[in-house]
Amino acid sequence: SLNSFKIYEVATKSRSAGDGLDFSKLANNDSYYELYYSNDAATHVLVHPDAQPEFIELLNGNTLSYKIVNHDAGLSLHREFETNRKLRNAHPYRGRLGTERYYSHGEINQYIEDLAKQHPTRVLVKTVGRSYEGRWLKTIRITNGDGRANKNVILMDGGFHAREWISPAAVVYAIGELVDNYEAYAQLLLDYDWVILPVVNADGYEYTQVSPDTRMWRKTRQPSSAACIGIDPNRNFDFHWNETGASSDPCSETYAGPKSFSEPEAIVVRDLIRGLADRGKMYLTVHSYGNYILYPWGYIDELPDTWEDLDEVGRAGGDAIKAATGTIYKVGCSTQLLYPAAGASDDYAFNAGFPISFTMELPAGGDNYFNPPPEDIDRLVKETWVGIVAMAQKVVEKYPLN
Numbered sequence: 537s538l539n540s541f542k543i544y545e546v547a548t549k550s551r552s553a554g555d556g557l558d559f560s561k562l563a564n565n566d567s568y569y570e571l572y573y574s575n576d577a578a579t580h581v582l583v584h585p586d587a588q589p590e591f592i593e594l595l596n597g598n599t600l601s602y603k604i605v606n607h608d609a610g611l612s613l614h615r616e617f618e619t620n621r622k623l624r625n626a627h628p629y630r631g632r633l634g635t636e637r638y639y640s641h642g643e644i645n646q647y648i649e650d651l652a653k654q655h656p657t658r659v660l661v662k663t664v665g666r667s668y669e670g671r672w673l674k675t676i677r678i679t680n681g682d683g684r685a686n687k688n689v690i691l692m693d694g695g696f697h698a699r700e701w702i703s704p705a706a707v708v709y710a711i712g713e714l715v716d717n718y719e720a721y722a723q724l725l726l727d728y729d730w731v732i733l734p735v736v737n738a739d740g741y742e743y744t745q746v747s748p749d750t751r752m753w754r755k756t757r758q759p760s761s762a763a764c765i766g767i768d769p770n771r772n773f774d775f776h777w778n779e780t781g782a783s784s785d786p787c788s789e790t791y792a793g794p795k796s797f798s799e800p801e802a803i804v805v806r807d808l809i810r811g812l813a814d815r816g817k818m819y820l821t822v823h824s825y826g827n828y829i830l831y832p833w834g835y836i837d838e839l840p841d842t843w844e845d846l847d848e849v850g851r852a853g854g855d856a857i858k859a860a861t862g863t864i865y866k867v868g869c870s871t872q873l874l875y876p877a878a879g880a881s882d883d884y885a886f887n888a889g890f891p892i893s894f895t896m897e898l899p900a901g902g903d904n905y906f907n908p909p910p911e912d913i914d915r916l917v918k919e920t921w922v923g924i925v926a927m928a929q930k931v932v933e934k935y936p937l938n
């Protein structure tokens with residue numbers, strides 16, 4: 537439980553200029569500190585009750601100014617849990633998923649199954665695998681119903697990291713738009729099919745909904761050692777696996793796993809990527825948080841030869857969001873904007889042949905400076921969709937059907 541954990545907002549100068557304090561080293565001690573990167577001049581750090589004096593000493597020693605922005609993260613999570621329970625009761629699933637609340641994995645599967653029944657010519661749901669705990673992982677393929685095969689493909693997924701609830705919410709909204717308003721997106725469906733896996737890490741996602749104490753779970757749920765559970769599915773891909781930005785400590789939040797593709801959920805995404813690589817033009821994996829549109833490479837501090845294409849499409853997304861709501865996204869290479877993360881799905885998809893591959897980090901929110909509260913869902917999923925549409929338009933224009 538996070539009872540009496542505090543969240544510190546530490547003013548950071550510039551990441552590249554160096555802060556005098558290596559936050560990433562701190563974060564290796566996961567039970568005491570966890571880093572919540574933010575987009576602006578501040579870093580948010582979650583600190584264990586026992587570690588407060590030491591942490592303050594460290595900040596003072598490095599002349600870093602800070603303020604405590606949450607005095608009891610556990611209490612905030614308890615409140616949030618109650619709110620979610622009430623919202624679930626007030627808005628039960630009735631054939632559509634609105635933006636009033638967050639959903640369960642079961643509800644999302646039910647929703648896409650229902651869409652397939654209602655729109656059999658345009659929607660196809662396929663079971664693509666099982667999670668470690670046996671949950672069915674299903675994709676939804678959305679077409680314009682003209683029956684033409686071998687179109688180009690946009691592959692999208694959400695819910696890699698369990699606690700990033702705004703991700704499946706944004707992906708589910710995108711599904712609803714593409715299915716219900718398909719006429720408005722005729723250009724995006726003319727020569728392109730969309731294949732979407734809304735919740736990759738279904739076990740972890742469900743686990744975060746069990747209680748306030750499990751709310752901040754990130755990894756999968758497969759035991760990784762006698763002491764710890766879970767592997768970071770987004771460090772588990774076999775492309776420069778277990779190199780920089782991944783941990784070999786089973787208790788770490790970025791544990792790469794005992795071997796690459798140890799996680800059935802990562803295997804499911806791998807197989808989707810491989811199966812679609814010859815037709816896939818954009819891979820988009822939706823995470824939170826930080827307001828980033830990130831492109832390869834994530835394993836090395838270098839740009840791919842075609843970085844200008846990635847940049848052009850990414851900027852189309854960032855610019856569209858800024859024009860629509862004023863929200864600023866940073867667009868750029870993962871390693872340069874955020875941190876190295878080898879073994880992630882975006883590098884894997886890019887290397888497999890998707891010319892455009894992005895990790896989109898949606899905004900944070902709420903008392904815990906992590907996941908936005910339910911009242912922000914509607915605004916954020918719509919804003920995200922504006923960005924996705926702009927990127928898809930650019931992709932359709934740049935990569936016509938051969």
Ligand SMILES: *[C@@H]1O[C@H](CO)[C@@H](O)[C@H](O)[C@H]1NC(C)=O
Pocket residue numbers: 778784793794795
């Ligand atoms: C992962 O990398 C670390 C650091 O280089 C190394 O100590 C560890 O043995 C590697 N893990 C595996 C399973 O290869």
Ligand SMILES: [Zn+2]
Pocket residue numbers: 696697700823824825
């Ligand atoms: Zn994530």
